[in-house]
Amino acid sequence: METIIALLTTYVGRVALAVLIWFVGKRLIEFILDLIERRMDKVHVDESLHSFLSPLVSMTLKVLLVLTVAATVGIEITTFAAILGAASLAVGLAFQGSLANFAGGILILFLKPFKVGDFIEASGFSGTVMEIQVFHTILKTPDNQKVIIPNAQLSNSSGINYSAYDTRRANLQIDVSFNSDIRRAKEVIRQVADNNPLVLQDPEPVVVVGAHGAHGYIVYVRLWAKNADYWTMRFAFLEDVVDAFNEAGIEIPYQQLDVHLTSTN
Numbered sequence: 001m002e003t004i005i006a007l008l009t010t011y012v013g014r015v016a017l018a019v020l021i022w023f024v025g026k027r028l029i030e031f032i033l034d035l036i037e038r039r040m041d042k043v044h045v046d047e048s049l050h051s052f053l054s055p056l057v058s059m060t061l062k063v064l065l066v067l068t069v070a071a072t073v074g075i076e077i078t079t080f081a082a083i084l085g086a087a088s089l090a091v092g093l094a095f096q097g098s099l100a101n102f103a104g105g106i107l108i109l110f111l112k113p114f115k116v117g118d119f120i121e122a123s124g125f126s127g128t129v130m131e132i133q134v135f136h137t138i139l140k141t142p143d144n145q146k147v148i149i150p151n152a153q154l155s156n157s158s159g160i161n162y163s164a165y166d167t168r169r170a171n172l173q174i175d176v177s178f179n180s181d182i183r184r185a186k187e188v189i190r191q192v193a194d195n196n197p198l199v200l201q202d203p204e205p206v207v208v209v210g211a212h213g214a215h216g217y218i219v220y221v222r223l224w225a226k227n228a229d230y231w232t233m234r235f236a237f238l239e240d241v242v243d244a245f246n247e248a249g250i251e252i253p254y255q256q257l258d259v260h261l262t263s264t265n
Contacts, residue, residue, distance in 0.1 A: 014072055014073050015073060017072050018069045018072040018073045021065075021068060021069055021072055022065070022069050025065040025068065025069070026065070029058070029061045029062065029065065032057075032061065033054065033057065033058055033061075036054070036057060037054065055133070055134055056134060100150075100152040101134075101135040101136060101150045101151045101152045102134060102135060102151070103151075103152070103155075104150070104151030104152040104153075104154060104155035104156065105132065105133070105134055105135065105136075105137075105151040105155075107151075107155040108132060108137070108151060108154060108155055109132065111155075113154075113155075113159065113161060114129055114159075114161045114163075114164075115129065115132075116129050116130065116131065116132060117129060117163070118161055118162075118163035118164070119161075119162045119163050120139070120159055120160060120161050120162065120163070121159060121160040121162070122149065122153070122154055122157065122158075122159030122160070123149050123153045123154065123157060123159075125139055125141065125147045125149065126139075126141065126142075126160075127139035127140050127141040127142065127145075127147055128140045130146075132151075135150065135151060136148050136149060136150050136151055137149050137151055137154055162227070163227060165227065166226060166227055167200065167224050167225065167226055167227060168224070168225060168226075168227050168230045169203075169222055169223065169224050170221075170222070170223045170224075170225065170230065170233070170234050170237075171220075171221075171222060172220075172221040172222075172223065172234075172237075172238070173210070173218055173219070173220060173221070174189060174218075174219045174221060174241060174252075175213060175215070175216045175217070175218055175219075175252055175253050176216050176217045176218075176219055176250060176251070176252070176253070177215070177216045177217075177250075177251035177252065177253040178215075178216050178217065178253070179251055180216075180249075180250045180251050181250070182209060182217050182219075184248065184250065185217070185219065185245070185248075185250045186207050186208075186209070186219065188241075188244045188245065188248050188250060189207050189219060189221060189241060189244075190205065190207050191244070192237060192240045192241050192244050193205040193207070193221070193223055193237065195240070196233060196236060196237055196240065198225050198226070198229040198232060198233035198236070199223050199224070199225060199233055199237065200223075200224040200225055200226070202224075203224050205221070205222065205223050205224075206220070206221065206222035206223075207219060207220075207221050208220050213253070214255075215253035215254065215255060216251075216252075216253030223237065
């Protein structure tokens with residue numbers, strides 16, 4: 001009876017202490033996470049790093065809390081660590097893809113090929129980066145769809161970051177009929193570019209005849225704009241060219257077929 005009482009006294013005390021540590025630890029973890037969140041907001045930590053670190057720190061602290069509670073109950077940490085290590089190895093082999101995504105997320109955060117808010121094209125998708133999480137990155141497409149891409153794909157494949165620089169060049173091709181004065185057409189195109197306030201003059205716009213097509217001249221136009229103004233400038237410029245061509249009497253070619261009839265008599 002004395003032995004039973006001693007065991008009950010020992011283990012009931014340990015269990016009670018473990019329960020106390022569990023609840024206090026959970027509150028402490030919430031406090032630490034909230035403190036980290038506020039601190040990162042205060043020092044303006046990059047949002048990409050912000051969304052990556054928060055769940056990682058939370059996971060680490062919770063694992064430490066579980067180990068502490070186990071040690072308090074009386075479970076040998078060395079034995080528990082060995083079991084945990086064996087389980088981790090088995091889980092690691094089963095989830096190699098997830099580990100690759102985790103490593104890819106770390107590479108993205110440190111190498112910074114893109115960040116939250118950038119418009120990118122990768123893995124066959126294009127959109128604005130909304131979040132860089134532990135295992136995947138979330139994009140928002142222009143038509144308001146949510147795309148989830150594993151970080152391993154983004155870190156090991158080619159991609160385009162359209163937001164990397166402040167300015168962007170529009171590469172346009174405008175067809176002009178062989179029946180029109182090509183020099184006059186170039187002048188009209190250049191005037192349209194000069195009159196558009198969103199077209200940058202440094203670098204200077206380029207308007208040249210790039211090729212002779214099957215139905216007319218092909219004029220290559222190279223225009224620079226601020227990244228935020230790119231699409232607005234592009235659409236407005238093309239529309240203004242149509243109006244200017246109509247006023248100047250310059251024809252835009254269309255496909256046509258000439259049929260010649262010959263008499264066999």
